[in-house]
Amino acid sequence: MEESRIRPVEYDYLGYRRQIEALCRAYGSLQSYVIGRSAAGRDLWALRVGRASEYVLFAAAFHGSERITCSLLLRFLEELCEALQTDGEIAGLRARNAMFGRGLLVVPLVNPDGCEIALRGSxxxxxxxxxxxxxxxxxxxxxxxxxxxxxxxxxxxxGWQALRERERAAGIYGPGPTRFGGFRPESEPETVALTRLCWNGRIRHVVAFHTQGEVIYWTAGEKQPARAAKMAEILATASGYALDVPVGLAEGGGFKDWFIETFDRPGFTVEVGRGENPLPASDLPALYDRLREMLMLAVIL
Ligand SMILES: [Zn+2]
Known part of the structure; x- marks a missing residue:
């Protein structure tokens, strides 16, 4: 494989747009389209590999300081498309077999405004x-x-209302840098774009990527869809990450919670890496090496 087109230093919105355009030019199997616009009018992209009656959905960079997860998914898309083109393997799994009858949707940058703010400020x-x-x-x-x-x-x-009460108890009453859930659920254009994507397509399961902790969350309250426990175990084994249950301000209100509760299908949050947010771009190669098998299995399962 040639040198990667995913340059972790190109971390901003325009840099990501350039990387996505370069990937779509290089690989006919990859299509990008816009599923909505952020509050500041930036495009919200979805990338699709394969045509199928069912899709697996990966989404990343929900949080401004976690933009490395966008680079992680673009890097995976590049390797997957390259392997499909050359009939190659990823982590010993033949890509064409893995994608047979299966499609992958990726929303790599759910929060482009937040990521740009965390990089550049006002x-x-x-x-x-x-x-x-x-x-x-x-x-x-x-x-x-x-x-x-x-x-x-x-x-x-x-579980938005219950989370709202926990936010208030923690002294969070209105807009701010983190953990304010809005004045009503799905008040934000980025949230609506993602829920609409799920309503419009048949989504088999979702994986949401965040940073910090090397853990995988897979439950939403009491809800545990069929096959979710088994899948969680497989993803944990492949990554070496621990399985965990969210508590306090980490419980409810999230994308995977909504997906599990709405569709009764598996949803996962993967907290990648350790250190302080934002993780440095130099962490990307090691993060990717550790997670590529898990990413591939998350498509196949
Ligand atoms: Zn996060």
């Missing part, structure tokens, strides 16, 4: 710059919310 906010400056209090690097100060992974309509 310059990424346009006319909302003064409001943003008030909310972030000088620390833009750890910004996780979207442009409007809503944490997208608290904004899905799954």
């Amino acid at each position: 310059i990424a906010c346009g006319r909302q710059a003064p409001e943003f400056a008030r909310l972030c209090r000088g620390d833009f690097r750890h910004w996780n919310a979207n442009l409007r100060g809503v944490d997208l992974n608290h904004n899905f309509d799954a």
Whole structure:
């Protein structure tokens, strides 16, 4: 394989757009389309590999300081498309066999505004710059919310009210850098784009990528869809990550929670890497090496 087109230093919105365009030019098996626009009007992309009656959905970069997960999924798409083109393998699994009758959808950058803010600060906010400056209090690097100060992974309509009460108990009443779930569930354009994608297509299961902790979450309250436990075990074994159950402000409101509750199908949150957010771009090669087998299995299962 030639040198990768995914350059982890090209971390911003335009850099990602260039990388996606380069991948689509290189691989006929890959198609990109726009599923919505962020609060600041940036495109929300979906990338599709294969045509099938059922798709597996990967989504990443829900949180501004977690943009490395976008690079991780683009890197995987590149290797998958290359393997499909050359009849190659990934982690010993033949890509053409793995994708037989199976499609993969990837939304690599769920929160483009938040990622741009965590990289650049108020310059990424346009006319909302003064409001943003008030909310972030000088620390833009750890910004996780979207442009409007809503944490997208608290904004899905799954246990939202109970989560809202826990947010209040933790002193979170309104827009801010992290963990405010919005004034109502699915109030944000990024949340709506993702739920609409799930309603429109037949999605077999979803995997949401975040950073910190090397753990996999697979339950939503009492809900445990058929085959979810077995799949969780396989993903944990392949990655060496631990299985865990979310508690407190990590419980409810998230994409995987909403997907499990709405469709009674498996959904997973994978917390990649360890250290401090944002993880440095230099972590990408090691993260990818560790997770490529798990990513491939998450397509096949
Ligand atoms: Zn996150």
